Amino acid sequence: MPRRARPEGVTSGRSRKSEVSAGPGLRSLGREARRRRLGCRVQALDSYPVVNLINEPLVIFVCATTGQGDPPDNMKNFWRFIFRKNLPSTSLCQMDFAVLGLGDSSYAKFNFVAKKLYRRLLQLGGTALLPVCLGDDQHELGPDAAIDPWLHTLWEKVLGLHPMPIGLDVIPPGVPLPSKFALQFFQEAPEMCSGEQRGARTEPQSPPSELQPFLARMVTNRRVTGPSHFQDVRLIEFDITGSGINFAAGDVVLILPQNAASHVQQFCQALGLDPDQCFMLQPREPDVSCPERLPQPCSVRHLVSQYLDIASVPRRSFFELLACLSPHELERDKLLELSSPAGQEELSQYCSRPRRTALEVLCDFPHTAAAIPPDYLLDLIPPIRPRAFSIASSLLARPSRLQILMAVVQYQTRLKEPRRGLCSSWLASLDPEQGPVQVPLWVRPGGLTFPQAPDTPVIMVGPGTGVAPFRAAVQERVAQGRTENFLFFGCRQRDQDFYWEAEWKELEERGCLSLVTAFSRDQERKVYVQHRLRELGPLVWELLDHRGAYFYLAGNAKYMPADVSEALTSIFREEGGLSGPEAAAYLARLQRTLRYQTETWA
Structure with a gap:
């Protein structure tokens, strides 16, 4: 039942510049709010009209920290507004709030944005339901070690202010919530609906962005470490002629990687999906919009290869939803154990520490995987996030060219198969000498800015x-x-x-x-x-x-x-x-x- 409480959120895609992605925290909060019959919206702060905050009775902020204690890109407009000196100290006096920070204590500015936002909301008259939560990716149990007890207290506070309607109870964890989207499959020629790179472009229009990246031609992909060196480091150059891309020293390039073809095939086999089948995506709720990165119509192959992050290490919420969808008693019992508060050490041993991927987990639970309704794919698997790399060249020295220096991520855990970085492995596999290679990318300002005075060392x-x-x-x-x-x-x-x-x-x-x-x-x-x-x-x-x-x-x-x-x-x-x-x-x-x-x- 819709309620007047409307939790909001802020998220940031993980990159080498960011402490940690806030995405899992948002998905979990939104799901738990729905279980408590709270009508809520979950959205990035820069897509939310910040002037409406004065009318919100309850707001839950989820935020990461980037750079040198900076807010994520999709929070910067909000950040500038909320710290305006002319805002009255009673601006948010009607608002109850909570702040969840997702960070990494190996960074000097650990959860700096969450801490600063919490103090600022208090200055503007907001009422904190409880102290700021500082999730830490470095904890052996991950951010959940801090988030679990915090959420327990949070929902007690929320239900105290906004009690359940008479006759309704909290939807128990074992009952699956309706999926956010419906996948309407139809028979069509694959070339009519595959949508490969439909959002990308090769000709200049508006500045390239995540929703419309530029398809840059890879010019060179050369290993620059010696043959006996333990690490494969690549110098990769892209041709950005006609892109309209401009950058300065200190800026970063963001690249959207793809899943390996073998992993796409394995995923489709495990879930019984036809990679060439086409579908239309329809939101089930009026305030939910379809992901703009997905073309309409779309093929299953495009969805799995270019959108679903099947190579990511799944969070606890992944196991919670799998348990709800599993028809197999033994597998369901194990999934419930792994998703329970008491099973977090075992979940860490099974998944987090060895860096087991979502695809590998699904293969470990074959009966459950085969029974997953396609409608739940976007609820179960997060989208592939762009990876950020420092730009290693100057347009003044190499016009129309962009270079990166990339270490190919590969390491061993107790699992037999080596762990590989999705983006670095994908880029390393591309060989421009074997034929044209195009990579979707765009540029954004980085965390380093250099002095303008010519005589400054x-x-x-x-x-x-x-x-x-x-x-x-x-x-x-x-x-x-x-x-x-x-x-x-x-x-x-x-x-x-x-x-x-x-x-x-x-x-x-x-x-x-x-x-x-x-x-x-x-x-x-x-x-x-x-x-x-x-x-x-x-x-x-x-x-x-x-x-x-x-x-x-x-x-x-x-x-x-x-x-x-x-x-x-x-x-x-x-x-x-x-x-x-x-x-x-x-x-x-x-x-x-x-x-x-x-x-x-x-």
Whole structure:
């Protein structure tokens, strides 16, 4: 039964720039609201008229954090509005709210957006139903470790304010809710309804976006690590002629990957689907719209290969819905156990830790998989999210070209089959020398911005593939006649993963670049970029304190950012004569004024 309470949400697609996707939290909240007969809308905040907030009695915000404590792209307009200084302190006095943050504690700005939003809503007069929830992807049980008890309290509070209508109860977890969409199948020639790349384009219209990406021709796909190196790293170049795409150093390119053809076939076999069959998608509720990325009509092959993320590691909600749909007693009992609060450790052991995919889970529960109604496919499997890569080239140096430096993700768990990154494996499999290859992509501003003043030095620390945005910055700055470029690059071995060695040396000879290297495995004692920073402490202090240099850091978020920060504070103490607290305050001031910027990923 529709109710006046209308939870709203904000989501962000996961990328290397984002702590974690908020999508699973939104789906779970929306489903649980429906079970409690609450008429709700679940939508991105930038698609919601923010001025209507003053009329909402109950709002639940779900938000991730990107970049350096920044809101996700689909929250930025809302973010600017909600922090306007002229908003009255009583603006939201009629609104009850709750904030759920989905984050990753390996990031320095862990759940920063959720914390800041919570404080701002209180400032505007909103009433918090309970403290902000800080979900952590690094917890051994994932974000659910914090979310489960928080949700239990939340629904108690909500039902206290908005009790169930007389004669109605909460729909129990074992009863499936109606699917959001109906798939109306029909017989048609596959070429009439496959819709391959219908949303993409090769000619200029409006700026490319997720809903209308540009089909860029892959020009080269070359391995740049040595044959004996443990990691396959690719330099990939795209031709963006006629796209209207423009970008600057620090920007990122987003790429929509596809599932492997073998996985598409395996998925269709497990669910008894004909990949060449066509369907029309019809929403079951008036306020639900069809995904704009899906063409109408659409083939099953297009849906599975280009939309459903069957290679993702499923969340608990996946098992909850499977249990509701399963006709097989033994499989249903196991699915109920895995989706119960008491079964979260077993779910972690079975799925999260070994990184078992949705497709592999379905193959482990064959009777359940074969009985899944096609109408529930979009409820069960999330959409493929675009992957973001730092752009590694400048239009000033390579007009109409865009390059990325990509490490192919592959690692072993206790499962027999190696785990592979969806996007990196797909891109690595494409060979432009065997025929034309087109990749859907678009560009957005990144988290790094470089100074406009021509005489401002920049210090860039980019170990491994973290050097990618700095290659774009060096190319751009050199083309503009800016030669005060100091690059600290680190890798394992000079002869295996020293990216762009010849290019850096040529720029050094021209006086356009000062390069400092750290090859950690080329000597008995491991040497990293933070060691080189300390060795050149007088130069770093001179550049930062006397010449107003900007400092940039990009790379893995696990240990390196903390080690570099420690090296900097040590330099501030030793070269600047600052005390420990003064050195920490100096670093904080650099961060606050954007003279210290980081782009890291877990």
